[in-house]
Amino acid sequence: MSFLDEVVISVRSGDGGRGCVSFRREKYIPKGGPNGGDGGDGGSIIIRAAKKHYTLTRYSSRKNLKARNGEPGKGKNRSGKHGDDLILEVPLGTIIKDEDTDEFLADLTHDKQEFLLLPGGKGGKGNQRFSTSKNRAPRYAQPGLPGQEKRLRLSLKFIADIGLIGFPNSGKSTLLSRLSMARPKIANYPFTTIFPNLGVITFDNESCLIIADIPGLIEGASMGRGLGHRFLKHIERTKLLVHLLDITYQTGQDTLEDFHILRQEMMSCNPGLIDKPLIVLINKMDLYDTRHRDLNKLKKALEKRGIEYLCISALTGEGLEELKQMIFEKQHMSDVKACFKN
Ligand SMILES: Nc1nc2c(ncn2[C@@H]2O[C@H](COP(=O)(O)OP(=O)(O)OP(=O)(O)O)[C@@H](O)[C@H]2O)c(=O)[nH]1
Ligand SMILES: [Mg+2]
Structure with a gap:
């Protein structure tokens, strides 16, 4: 049996997907309007307390954890898929601090309690969003915003009566x-x-x-x-x-x-x-x-x-x-x- 009650891990939320630059191309419509879809949002890093765990051992070999990136937008106004969130399960009684600043972030004491640690980067807007009466054919779209990184110290203090x-x-x-x-x-x-x-x-x-x-x-x-x-x-x-x-x-x-x-x-x-x-x-x-x-x-x-x-x-x-x-x-x-x- 192994037991771990203190661990430092690095986490990174997902990058937002790029917005798409695209124009409608259809037969008999020579100058189709912009139809670039939005990029999907990056996945967030979420910490969740789960009573089935009672040590932090699952993080002894998983020290760098990353949520999925959002997918880029596509033509025909199709948005990119959002990146999946990464849910980190910890035992009840886990205290989370920023390892670099020592800032207290969360103390998870109840089963299924969740804390959003790092939101994923927003997906960029596709060119269809920038179409105005003055510019009906915008040739630009937003890039997605990058995810955020943090080093976390997880410390367990049992919740016992x-x-x-x-x-x-x-x-x-x-x-x-x-x-x-x-x-x-x-x-x-x-x-x-x-x-x-x-x-x-x-x-x-x-x-x-x-x-x-x-x-x-x-x-x-x-x-x-x-x-x-x-x-x-x-x-x-x-x-x-x-x-x-x-x-x-x-x-x-x-x-x-x-x-x-x-x-x-x-x-x-x-x-x-x-x-x-x-x-x-x-x-x-x-x-x-x-x-x-x-x-x-x-x-x-x-x-x-x-x-x-x-x-x-x-x-x-x-x-x-x-x-x-x-x-x-x-x-x-x-x-x-x-x-x-x-
Ligand atoms: N006769 C008798 N033996 C006991 C009793 N309670 C515990 N023991 C014995 O004492 C020994 C130590 O018991 P443990 O329960 O392992 O003691 P512990 O306090 O958990 O010990 P550590 O884990 O080393 O701190 C074992 O051989 C037990 O069987 C008791 O009430 N009567
Ligand atoms: Mg004992």
Whole structure:
């Protein structure tokens, strides 16, 4: 699987077709009037968001893209054909900027949302259009206008409702696979997930929320350690963060300290993340041994800070119905998108 969330491409809209210079030539009409048709307009460059895509990988080898030129006008007042538009499909959450000026152009957040990036060049007028009472036989027509070019930077920031975060191996992908139909890779070693995954949680088959699983974060992520903070941008637009803690985690520190370390890393990368509503999940409870005193300390500390938490096992499913209920209640009903199956 390949994943690409940032790419620079060059686009060019189509040239307008030339107008035609032509005169009627018919038997018994010696001096026919002008009948040169107009050139067709060049194709435009249009960007369209499509929910079937979730990476920009399709542009990894298509870096120079051009819409079709308009065809020249023809005799007998026939206009040239318009050039076909070039429609560039991108995943929801793609932000488009002019690479050379850094000007913001568009942020496509809804399925089928379109943005006209570069209009095609207008086709030139044929000589029939220039016929006047003084000049009944104009010998000129307009050239078509050229298309326009731009270098674009496409950057993807997922549109997800819920972001899963936690240390590597804490069970994020396992949880995603339990809550949705997504089948991310799961394994008992850190950094199994190297690219973000998306899944959809449905509630009674009527509404749904999009959940994003990102690669595990470690201490120093803000300085580029591990896979760094590169993928944190994919949870910037979420409304709720779900932070997984592994109750069996052995680092020499306690689980609570691990929690603070990651909060600190997130703070360094993007302070806005810290203000998002949060649910903490104490995961792998099926492995919990009552001799671990960590749990009570952890629960008390979270309670003291007013942080909502749940003890779960992503593996056995313990606590997951409660989690779904909690997520559902946390989202305002108006935020829960209707997700009609079709
Ligand atoms: N016993 C038990 N094992 C779990 C539980 N949740 C996850 N695991 C196991 O923990 C390991 C890591 O799970 P992943 O879901 O890949 O963890 P992750 O957080 O996505 O890890 P990275 O992608 O590396 O960040 C796997 O072997 C899972 O089977 C749980 O609740 N109980
Ligand atoms: Mg994972």
